[in-house]
Amino acid sequence: MDKLEAMNAFAKVVASGSYAEAARRLNLTRSAVSKAVMELEQALGARLLDRTTRRVTPTEAGLAYYERCLAILAQVDETEAQISRLHDEPKGVLKVNAPMSFGTLYLGDAVADFMIRYSDLKVELTLTDRFIDPLEEGVDVTVRIGAMVDSSLIARRISPARIVLVASPDYLKAHGTPQSPSDLAEHRCLSYGHMTSMQRWHLTDKGKPVSVAIGACLSSNNGDVLREAALKGIGIALLPTFIAGKDIAAKRLQIVLPENQPDDLTIHALYAPNRYLAAKTRVFIDFLVDRFGNTPSWDVCFAKR
Template sequence: MDKLDAMNAFAKVVATGSFAEAGRELGLTRSAVSKAVMELETLLAARLLDRTTRRVSPTEAGLAYYERCISILAEVEETEAQISRLHDEPRGILKINAPTSFGTLYLAESIAEFMQLYPDLSVEMTLNDRFIDPIAEGVDITIRIGELTDSSLIARRLAPARLVLAAAPAYLEKRGIPTHPSELSRHDCLTYGYATAMQRWRLRDGEKLLTVPVNSKMCCNNGEILGVAAIAGHGITSLPTFIIGPAIRAGDLQVVLADYPPDDLSISALYAPNRYLAAKTRVFIDFLVKRFGSKPPWEID
């Protein structure tokens, strides 16, 4: 028998003064309870109980052991209850990792509202654009945008991330409005990435996918910086509407090649597979799905 189970059996015998009664309360046979106590006595090299034909009573060593057993079993029960509450109720520390631009533009306000709904939760959030392993880095939820590589992680789609090509009206007036992707080679383009060389945009022509080489005037791994450069008239950029949607609505940027859109991306929450998904993780993902949904607030039409 497991040591904790044996300790529990011993404590029941002391409390009831009977192997048979302890067995009835635990759903065990009298012999199973007696065997568990004998195993403890062998392990401890001490007699724990004085046995008579009428009653069982603890020895001096048994009484001291009983008091410790009661304390240990109570702590185990409380620990199990606390762990169960962590899965049943949103509490504890929620660790989130997210892309920089999306985090500052949309998660900041969302998390502030979420924390008001769940005051027993604390939040630790880190922002960066590199893909991390949430298991290795101890993160509950990783939010990522784009195609997801095959992994052992579970992904839940939070919202679409629609990409559009856009430029400042002043730039288009000066350089002309492209009417076909092939014309992009004659334009300055502001590209996302880490190098200006060999930049290509993937655009849709109906069901056909076009891979179009572009002249990268500026390359950056932060979409907000590219958006600022586009508004300043430095070229055409390809960015998600959650970054440049407000500038398009304000007229600071104009969508181009609307009939040849880039492939849409998805905003997803990634988390480690777990049969017992913690309530804090579950309710936060549900909150974001409801907040953003299929028609997120940053869309331009």
């Protein structure tokens, strides 16, 4: 087995935690995979894997080597793909995963326009707020909002995602308008997530981060639910502008504490590094960047803070 094949075998063992599973994925015998890893260890003069009866885990040296293997294998795959697909049109099935609210409000329409442009492509779009592993689930592109915590995935920035505090004019008339972040403790708040005894919103005060305790009268894992409650005057909500922007523009919702808004988040397109960037994936991500960009449509309808 040559060096690249051995590196690929080693990477599959680390990813799956099993020689047998790596052999199955590569259509090789377990002994062939084990031999390839042993040859790498001999060549490097370092133990790459710790083996137990239940699982195989990388050593510190093995983890560093694994990360380099992924980068090298991805570069090889991408180079070969670029040459072999240089004149190819995007074809086949493009599998996309995205958050529920963003997918419903904006991505569905974008995908329809994308398919008009690339009629030979079929698209499988699934919407879920649960974070998935693109490699394990066989997804080509995962759209996610917020900080990236998994460095094993390649992320490309699509658009900013501004977060704002909003309330209906009726709520503010009845309960007053907060003048500082600390005032939120006296208000009814609509919180994303699960109900707990103590919840906090992370805002800013004169450019510095500030954590504010809130009393949530409604908690939900869906932003559209919180938007509807805010529109009905139930309380103050912390929402992305892609959910609340049209209501702000129409004055159905007002921005609260405009000088204390949270830091912006980012919408990313994620894909696995050990798959070359196929034409269908590349053109779809390019399309999303062009479609949304630095000033997405949900932000152009009201002034920046």
